[in-house]
Amino acid sequence: MTLNLDSYNTASTAMHAAQGAALLALGFTEAYAWHKPGGRIRFIAPLALLLSGAGMLLAMLYFLGGWSVESLMFSLQLKSGFYIFVSFACFYASAGLSQLTFLSSEEKSRGWHYLFLTFLAVIGLLYFGMSKKVNPEAAVEVAAAHSAFGFTLLAAVIFKLLNGFRPRRGFDLAWVALILIASFQLLSYREVGGAFDFRVTALQASPQISLPATAAGAVKSRTFPPGKSMVVNKDAKIAHPKRAGN
Numbered sequence: 001m002t003l004n005l006d007s008y009n010t011a012s013t014a015m016h017a018a019q020g021a022a023l024l025a026l027g028f029t030e031a032y033a034w035h036k037p038g039g040r041i042r043f044i045a046p047l048a049l050l051l052s053g054a055g056m057l058l059a060m061l062y063f064l065g066g067w068s069v070e071s072l073m074f075s076l077q078l079k080s081g082f083y084i085f086v087s088f089a090c091f092y093a094s095a096g097l098s099q100l101t102f103l104s105s106e107e108k109s110r111g112w113h114y115l116f117l118t119f120l121a122v123i124g125l126l127y128f129g130m131s132k133k134v135n136p137e138a139a140v141e142v143a144a145a146h147s148a149f150g151f152t153l154l155a156a157v158i159f160k161l162l163n164g165f166r167p168r169r170g171f172d173l174a175w176v177a178l179i180l181i182a183s184f185q186l187l188s189y190r191e192v193g194g195a196f197d198f199r200v201t202a203l204q205a206s207p208q209i210s211l212p213a214t215a216a217g218a219v220k221s222r223t224f225p226p227g228k229s230m231v232v233n234k235d236a237k238i239a240h241p242k243r244a245g246n
Contacts, residue, residue, distance in 0.1 A: 008079055008196030011063035013189070015056040015085050020186030022052035022092060023153075027180035034172075042103055049096025056089035079196055081133030087126060095119035113164075117157050124153035138195040145189060152182040 025048035032041055064082075065072030076082055095116050102112035127150035131143035156178035163171035 007063050007075070008082060009191040009193070011059050011082075012085070012191040012196065014059040014063065015088065016186050016189045016191070018052045018055040018059065019088065019092060020183045020189075022048045022096075023179055023183035023186065025049075027176055027183055030176045030179065043100065046096040046098075046100035046103065049092050049099065051096075053089040053091075053093025053096065056085055056092070060085060078198075082196070084126065084130065084133050088123065091119050091123050091126070095123070117160060121154060121157045124150045124157065126150075127153070134192070134195040135197060138192040141192045142195060145185075145192075149182060149185055149189075152178050152185065156182065 026045040029042055029045040033039070060076075060082075061067060061069070061072050064075035098112050098116040098119060102109055102116060105112065107113070127146040130146040131139045134142050156175050159171045159174040159178065162168075163175060
């Protein structure tokens, strides 16, 4: 399996799209519930969240591992910051499972509903840490985009909680509108170029090499065979990979 430099960016874009699709399904089912509360269509949202979590894992397995778990683990070791997407997959799936359990109880087990909102809030907070997982040159642009995702999702959760304590049509409308906005933000996101690229730093030896007295004496006292001498290439370069980001 050949890991291209764009494999991480492609995988990231695909996983953002999976997240956006899940939130889009959530927003539309919540809006549809205004007209037909209690319908079977309400189960689409938690199933979409579950599929989103599974889809993110499959995207990593395909783009980073070529369907090989061993290759995927190697790719994640090269860019350990990419493990944040494993967290996204787990929390999206957990949110879906919580909401599915709540709906299966005919909306009587309110604890599962609040757990669902808690998982959404954690996802919103995770977006704020995304900029620390990419290369420094892309951090500002990534931070700006993901901060918008985080603020939008957290605001949606707050309005949903307010609507639970003091039901208002405006709170419910804000919840649905913000979820849809977050979904469109994620669906339109394209990973910043160079966010997960590898960088190689070349170190050049200084032309002025000063040896300690003991080392200099050792060099002077060393006898070389006729016709041979010790040559130091002052332009020698030592290249080593320096892992960028996390």
